[in-house]
Amino acid sequence: MKCARYILLLLLCGLDLINAQTATITGVVLEEGNKPLGDVNISSISNGTSTTSDGFYVLSITADQATTITFSHIGHENIVLENLVLTTNETYEFNPVMKKDTIQVDGVTVTPTGEKSVDNILVVSPNVIRKIPGANAGVENVLKLLPGVASNNELSTQYSVRGGNYDENLVYINEIEVYRPFLIRSAQQEGFSFVNSDMVQNVKFSSGGFQAKYGDKLSSVLDITYKNPIALGIQMDLSLLGASAAIETISKNKNFSSVSGLRYRNNSILVNSQQTKANFNPTFVDLQSYLTFRFSKKLHFNFLGNVSVNDYRNEPISRQTNFGTLTDPRALIVDYEGNEKNRYNTALGALKATYLIEDNLALKLISSIYHTTEEEHSDIIATYELGEVDTNLDSSDLGDATASKGIGSQRNRARNNLDALIFNLAQKGFYTKDESVLEWGIKYTHEDIRDELRESEFIDSAGFSVRPPRSGFVNDQPEDPFNAPIEPYTGITSRNLIKTNRFSGFAQFSQRHDWSGNVFYYNLGARSQYWTVSGTNVTKVSNVVFSPRVQFALKPDWKKDMLFRLSGGVYHQPPFYRELRDSTGIVRSNVRAQKSLHIVYGSEYSFLLWGRPFTMVNEAYYKNLENVNPYTLQDVRIRYAAKNNASAYVYGAEFRLNGAFVPGTESWLSIGYLKTEENINERGYISRPTDQRLKVGILFQDYIPDMPNLRMFLNLLYSTGVPGGSPSYADPYIFQNRLRDYKRADLGISHIFVGGETKYPKKHWLGNLKELSAGVEVFNLFNNQNSITNTWVRDVDSKNEFAIPNFMTSRVLNLRLKMRF
Template identity: 35%
Template sequence: MLKGILTIISIFFFQLVFFTQSATLTGTVRNDKGYYVSDANVSIANTKKGTTTDEKGRFSLEVPAGEQLKVVVSSAEYDTHTEFVTLEEGSTEDLIVILMTRMLRPFDATAKDPGTSGMNYYKPVGAQNIPTPIPNIESQLRFSQVGVTQNNELSAGYNVRGGNFDENLIYLNGIEIYRPFLARSGQQEGMSFINPYMVDNILFSAGGFDARYGDKLSSVLDVSYKDPREFAATTVASFLGANVFVQDKPSVRLNYLLGARYQTNAYLFGALDTKGDYKPAFLDLQGMVNYHINENTRLTLFGTYADNKYRIVPENRETNWGSINEALRFTVYYEGQEVTQFRTAMGAASIENRPNDHLKLYFTTSMFRTVESENFDILGEYRLDELERDIGSDDFGEVAYTRGVGGFLEHARNDLDAFVANGYHRGVLDWGEDHKNRLQWGVKYQHEITNDKISEWYMLDSARFNAPHPSDSVGYVDPSAQPYQELHLSYSLKSSNSVSSNRVTGFIQNRKGWEIKTKRQFADSLIDGDSTIVWVDTTFETSQYVNATIGVRAHYWDFNDQTVISPRASINYRPALFFNHNNEMYRRNVTFRFATGFYYQPPFYREIRNLNGEINPEIRAQQSIHFVFGTDYTFFMWDRRFKFTGEAYYKHLSDIIPYEIDNVRIRYYGENNAKGYATGLDFKLNGQFVKGIESYASLSFLRTQEDILDDFYYNYYNSDDELIVPGYTVNNTPVDSERIEPGYIPRPTDQFLNFSLFFQDKMPEEWNTAKIKWSTFKVNLNLMFGSRLPYGPPGDARYNDTIRGTFFRRVDIGFSKDIIGSMTDRTKFSEKSILNHIDKMWVSLEVFNLLDIENTTNYNWITDVSGRRYSIPNTLTTRRINLKLVIQF
């Protein structure tokens, strides 16, 4: 018996050794850069068969034939590659394996935590795809976010829910950034600090943001640059300048970003009212390097330098405005020039450490320097004419008569040098079951130095009254017998200030999430397979989700020895709501949220300097209490995903510092002598109105007012009981007066209605033919509408700034055609041609201000011989056509 068993076992092993079917598996392993990978492990899953690659990435392995094999290729620096093969007996299979470089740890810039306070995550539209005169991220906020307004295509400035641009926090990779201090017009401002071609994603909140963000009254924009995982490059050239962007990851530890921008807007400025020799030159260089010291630690270095130079020799200007009842023309001839230069530099270093999967520690230091100068002497000789209004007249639209002539002289020698240095630590700890709790903390020290010298004045001679000497002094030889000679300036400011101060800030906040189990009953009539209506009534278990964040931050500034404490809290709730669609039950993707808190804004340099250039050492932080209720609803329409966002808000403002806005320059009164409020509704809808491409629409309603606590004025009446208005009333002798306390007046940003639309379209693929790929034709439309903003005559009487300007209306459109893309037949390119390395190339024809509407940015004021004042609108650019070439590698 035993002998028989041994015989059978011997035969079995004999067959296993001599008759097993086999094949040979060979291959080459490369990485995603095309280099050979040596010493990579190649194994067959669930077997003991395996080998390693040689110095040329080659391997050879004998494997079983006739069965499916799972081939696993792995190496320490790359993602594991898996492939399934089946080989025939005696055959040889040659594999080509590409291993993708992996991160040591998932340091992913896109993995931001939006929290619970309505921080909106946004993947920006490529700047090269948006028809706008000056590409920047800020111009995308007006349509992609709620509550954002922008009324100047030449500026990167934006307002949020009734606040000015200084009330917005802007972070780049966690570092707060600033814009030039002296800029008084969009023409001077140059390019935005943020390079839009380097941006990966942004987080934005229009109010009610968490305590981890800093101390400003209105909003926060948190921008992250790309974290490269492969080589890519983009170059853009147009009539307005050129941009180059390069990224790469030369090794598993190292990656980098480089960006260069040059813009010359002389062609664009030629569409302004003021004609002349424009010579702007705006240059910006930026670079970022990430180096993984080890698996848990990453070092990031960032640097930028910008030189924005603006020069103009104005020649003349002609502005027509008014109405059918009073058509006017303002003509000016200039002498002189303006030269403005803003040079900024910034450097930062950051270390991110992850001791374990629950804890992240960040240590950052940065330095910012801006050196700014503004110099001009401009003489203007002007004439104010009334135009012929009779349509039947041969001279319709021509000068009927002259209302006045005059001149003005503008002078400035302004210099500013500011330096900001800081050190910052932030920590993030995920704890609790499934990491539903997130604790964050941070502390920051900042030192600021500002040296500012201002010498500017403006003289207006509305009726040629100013003379070099009194007429009755001609020929006098005795100086004591001559009357005192003086020129009266309409405006003058001369000051020299130096301010050095320190700030210490800190915060702590915790977010907690709850999953609430609940039961829902679903009852509805359904249609079964034979079209019979069936009543279904069922109960099932589901979950509701609640997340709450509570935090507090503190800010101490030694300039005024003030400490402010800002508690903030928010909650969002995702209910269990379901609906029936095509006999299937779906959960509604809807979220409700509420946020509130105290938001202080300790002054920066501009807020502490009043209209006379004097520094107020008693200045205090402005305060705003936010109440924000919002909802997000994601739904499907036309089998495509859409998202609706709506928010209602109220902001109570106290200790406000009143200000005026002249073009883009904000001039503060330097005192906390106002209170106010802002309230409104914001709506946004985005989705694929055209399949495969995203479009956005936003609508906002706003009302913001302030009450300056110590302002008043007098109305004077003549003997005819008429209100005396210089230039209009004949009897200007007062016999009675009335004290008026204005109360609440519109804030400078009180714009009741705003609508923005960014719409993308392309030709359908069904139209493609063998010769013409119609789907490579695309169009992008950018539309903006804003209601009238308040303004008033020059001076520090804010209660006069209640006149309403004109509507803001603008349409920009771009038409593009792919030259090289996914549908290109690359076989027609030679092997050595550079065209083989181009991923995509297209050309765009852009029409700025398609409807050629003259939008007003601010007003000049003149007075005629009768004392009547006129506001002359300064308009933005008219229609311009731009040609742009984009190449992506």
């Protein structure tokens, strides 16, 4: 530890010292009748402030220690907020109501990840999201460090949770469901996550056992809340990978506020570090706004808008990949001709109205429309050569390919176009009384998909076209030439016009009880969905599902701060368009919803260690899946069988410890184990594509004690390899080999010039800045060769197919500058 700190000291120079780390408490103080109350005195041991005429306040307090805050006003009884513990840079919202006749005393203990969760939801600090290094920084970058979340692709924002796939995760922003493009097949074609980290206020994540109010998916829920600004602010983030800017505004009367973000990204320095050399010219641009209109104290409107353009152009040139063993090293050399031109344009507009009938009764109306147009056009000719590798240490050709064993070529052509329109209209509401909450909702969804799929693959070995391994074709060239018309090794041509109408609803009831000092919480709920699939050349099919769900939590009256949770239920995933389309492009409208019986047990223990707060979370889970729709996974492209011809199971256990290992910081260690297998057509159980057994994630923050503005963020990830897939037409029961283990370390070193206790007077040239930091990031610090999938190459001599690993990015250096006004 000391050695690492002195190394950091030599790398960068420090400027100013800070004496303590801070956090922020903010909100609106109201009086009876929910009227804002001005000139309220707010004081802590070390600081104080007062509310504006509209009741708004912001107070800075010392982080990582218990603080008592008092709200006082003439003619009102004091409100005392006791034992508040916030982590560095955390923002906590507290909206007290000051009464004339009674004294309120609230005891609140906030752990390093927020208040204790009884609803199986993990709260993630937005400050951690914005600061930790990663090739694709953002919310998903943090989620990938959690024990049950898996991703072997640093260029992708997609993730799988507890054995599920990328399509099994729900994402909400302020209760509005958001979607991703459909046709993206490789991570380097991805641009941004939909979630703009600069606009985030709260992040909640559930990896299973979630409540009925969330939608119909099998694996997880990511619940994002965007900011409602309380002051004007501007922030910028510049790096070699791109730039982003966000602005927060609020009107003088506080009735209108907005937060908007503009992002640009270019992955060239990451993609060019891969083994495939290419002329890479992508443009990823995203504009997003969240607006709030307060027409009265009871009626609020919110608008979420997003426009995203992903223009991906790639001209591959060459590639050499060495593989094999020490005794039999081999090499694949590929020369390319042609290019890829892919474009993904998406737009979302959503309007949300909230009407507060009474303090305990509210109604919400949410409508949204999502439109995506996607083009995937490519013509790539790859001429490849398989050979041995020169291992002579004295040779000038060390590492080069020699003695070719197989020569061939491969042509891939795609003309895929998709136009999708998704409309949602939902009504939600809640009613609270004492310690009870009733929530309900109904929703209508219309999906209109227009999809044209045309792609083909021709394989040539030693000048002879390789025919597909179907009945009627015998692959015995060149010994026995075949003079029939050339057939593509794989070829798909289809045109689908599909419409889906969905009606869903939920109701849930939760209650909290105090029994002799013990606190007991439960939530009972159920969801149901009815949907109809229709379109050209398909049979109209209707289905219905019913999903009961339950949660229990117990906080015993012990000296130790413990919480126990048990949740589960029946979860369904009605098929979306991609799940209806099989590997030949044909839509199977009779595909039923996949079903999962899910049980999760967990415990949470908060404690002080070395005088600093820590939290330890343990969970064990089991899923039994029916009506499983098998799929193959290549890079980030999922192709379904469009058949409910399998069953599956998932079980695992997770451990996570987080806290202030170093004073004033938040770090964590997570360990997870899972096993998932499926049984297709009663042939026996084999590993599913996301069967990633062991996962270890570490986020560590540190600073030099004498120079606390010089900070380090270290992101470590290790996971065992997943199944490597199989060639086209191949039986997955034969190909069960795994990819190599995934190992990655990302390091970020930054210096805080302005922020925390380091501030300057207004007349200083840095006086208008609230935050300024600069630093360097090193992605894949130890330059590990991680692979995401395999390229299957045929050796004409042996008739064998070799699995050639597709390696991910190597070590990359990035510079980063952040500022906030």
